[in-house]
Amino acid sequence: MQDFLELAVGAAASGCVYGLLALAYLLMIRPTGIINFAVGEWAMVAAFGGFLLLSKLEWPYPLGMAAVLGFMLLVGWATERIAVRPLVARGAPLIAPILALLGMLVIFREIVSISFPPDPHPVPYAFGIGRLDFGLLGGSYQSFFIIGVTLLVFAATWLFFERTLAGRMFEAVALHRRAAALMGINLFRVTALSFAGGAGAAGLAGLLVSPNISAHYQMGVPLAIQGFTALVIGGVGRVEGALLGGLLLAFAEQLTVRYAPIPSGFAQGVPLLFLMVFLLVRPTGLLKARA
Amino acid sequence: MSVIARWLGPVLLLSGAAFLLSDYHNDVYRKMLLWVALALGYNFLFGICGQVAFSHFAFYGIGAYSVVILLFQFHLPLPLAIVLGVVICVLVALAVAIPSTRLEGFYLALATLALAQLFVVVLNEGGALTGGTSGIANYRLPDIFGVRIRGPWFTAVIVLLVVGTYAVLWRLDRSWFGRACRAVRDNPEAAAAMGVNVARTKVIAFTLTSALAGIAGMVYAFVDNTVNPPIFGIDNAFLLLFMVIVGGAGRHAGAVIGAVLLFLLPFWLSPVVGHHHVLVFGVLVLAAILLQPRGLIGLFDFAKKPS
Structure with a gap:
């Protein structure tokens, strides 16, 4: 039991990272139907932003974090402008922007791999290295920081969708694009905002996880897989589902590594297994979209 | 007769070229031909059947590794190793495709991305069976009927593979199955309305092209006479x-x-x-x-x- 509680905080923190990545997918899939595989690459770009501003230039953490997130919003917006909008405007099939975004994925990764040497780059912890204990539960400062920030982001996103006019606009577009356009909603603005938001969420995930795994130009693909698996587990319909899916996936992974007698590398097989099982048994995910 | 002549011409032309090339250029030529074979198969899956998958190259690797492991770790005869290798590819393909093609959307892309990622992990962690991070090397193609195939003759085998792959796909493309694939790509609802079993068509196309990739991989295993994880990334x-x-x-x-x-x-x-x-x-x-x-x-x- 002690052993499990020791694991719990760390697993919850990784689950929050997966949840943020799932949220990034969700923000883009809901209004546009586009799966953007470059989510992992966005996380990678933000991690390198963290390395540049926080490790190399030694900016104070809040300032560096704000700058990276601001930059990511811009990256998301620019990605939509380059690879999505011309195709949607032309009425190309849905697969076209998805493939164009795959091209962008490679471009992001190659630009980073050209600009930085191939070894892992350290990114600092938000509050340094240290340990916090609440009775039986204990974990590193960074774990609690990740959990706190993620809960804040999810609360804000939930409020945005449920309580603000702009959020209702997103929902309207998700329910019926044509009808929403006829009601005077600017589809392009919604798409641009969803990509900016997606890049912001993915970037945040990358920045939060990078102190633990270091910024590396190949870190994107595993994160993209884990994030999408979390989304499939939780269901595409609801914001809370993303977080729930992320937490479930992370606990399954960590418990496998801890208790199953297999090499730790095989933990990377857990997302695939989850994906298969959920697609077979419960393809709508755990939480259904509200009618 | 004319059918045989139509396929024989390209085979002779393409393999004849190998005898004019130096060893280095033969190597480049072989790898190019293998990429052509892979691209032809992938084109059927992605271009004709409209499915995005990232596992095609992993199946190339699965084919290469299974034939090498079956031949040199389990010491099976070559024909049996080839058949078992194809069976392995088909089983893995079915396990991935059946759940992921049940739904509309790009679940197959994600599942196959995860599979491709996992494959490299399995190779690295496989211990003695897969040779770990350094892979398996120092083996050579067993003699076939006492003949050792090497040099430009091996290139001719690859030419046969490419032309064979092309012939199979060309024939399929012109059959009812090819039309069903195109219908599934262009409009799944309309295809279903016309009596095409959409999910089954997708699964068959995926499994078939994955098996073709696996066969290409088996040939690749003897191009460099080494298989290791970084190749199949x-x-x-x-x-x-x-x-x-x-x-x-x-x-x-x-x-x-x-x-x-x-x-x-x-x-x-x-x-x-x-x-x-x-x-x-x-x-x-x-x-x-x-x-x-x-x-x-x-x-x-x-x-x-x-x-």
């Missing part, structure tokens, strides 16, 4: 997709052009951009999708009959 899965997009998805000629061009491009580009040719590929793909969605073959058609 995720980057090549993207490269394959890019070949088909740049060449022209849905057209056999497009797949061949794309594969040849993107395979040879790094040789010409390396003095200019060093190892960063992938960036050029990314830009090419983006340009193809934005400017000419039918790829280079589309440009060619456009130049041929300007209207």
Whole structure:
């Protein structure tokens, strides 16, 4: 039991990272139907932003974090402008922007791999290295920081969708694009905002996880897989589902590594297994979209 | 008779070329032919059946590793190793495709991305069976009927593989199954309304092309006489997709052009951009999708009959 509680905080923190990545997918899939595989690459770009501003230039953490997130919003917006909008405007099939975004994925990764040497780059912890204990539960400062920030982001996103006019606009577009356009909603603005938001969420995930795994130009693909698996587990319909899916996936992974007698590398097989099982048994995910 | 003659011509021409090339150029030629075989198969899956998958190159690896492991770890005879290798590819393909094609959308892309990622992990962690990070080396193709196939003769085997792959896919494309695949790609609802079993068509197309990739992998295993994890990484899965997009998805000629061009491009580009040719590929793909969605073959058609 002690052993499990020791694991719990760390697993919850990784689950929050997966949840943020799932949220990034969700923000883009809901209004546009586009799966953007470059989510992992966005996380990678933000991690390198963290390395540049926080490790190399030694900016104070809040300032560096704000700058990276601001930059990511811009990256998301620019990605939509380059690879999505011309195709949607032309009425190309849905697969076209998805493939164009795959091209962008490679471009992001190659630009980073050209600009930085191939070894892992350290990114600092938000509050340094240290340990916090609440009775039986204990974990590193960074774990609690990740959990706190993620809960804040999810609360804000939930409020945005449920309580603000702009959020209702997103929902309207998700329910019926044509009808929403006829009601005077600017589809392009919604798409641009969803990509900016997606890049912001993915970037945040990358920045939060990078102190633990270091910024590396190949870190994107595993994160993209884990994030999408979390989304499939939780269901595409609801914001809370993303977080729930992320937490479930992370606990399954960590418990496998801890208790199953297999090499730790095989933990990377857990997302695939989850994906298969959920697609077979419960393809709508755990939480259904509200009618 | 004329059917045999039609396929024999290209086989003789393509394998004849191998006897004129030096050892180094033979090696390059073989790898190019294997990329063409892979691109042809992937084009059927992606271009004709409209499914995005990232596992095609992993199946190439599964084929290569299974034939090597079955031959040299379990000491099975070559024909049995080949058959078992194909069976392994089919089983893995079915396990991935059946759950992921039940739903609309791009679940297959994700599941196969995860599979491709996992495959490399399994290779690295496989211990003595897969040879871990350094892979398996120092083996050679067993003699067939007492004859040792090597040099340009082995290139001729690869030519047979490419032409065989092309013949199978060409025939399939013209059958009811090929039409069903195109219908599933263009409009799944309409295809279902016309009595096409959409999920089954997708699963069969995926399994079949994955098995073809596996067979190509078995031949590849004896090109360098070594198999190791970095060869089968995720980057090549993207490269394959890019070949088909740049060449022209849905057209056999497009797949061949794309594969040849993107395979040879790094040789010409390396003095200019060093190892960063992938960036050029990314830009090419983006340009193809934005400017000419039918790829280079589309440009060619456009130049041929300007209207």
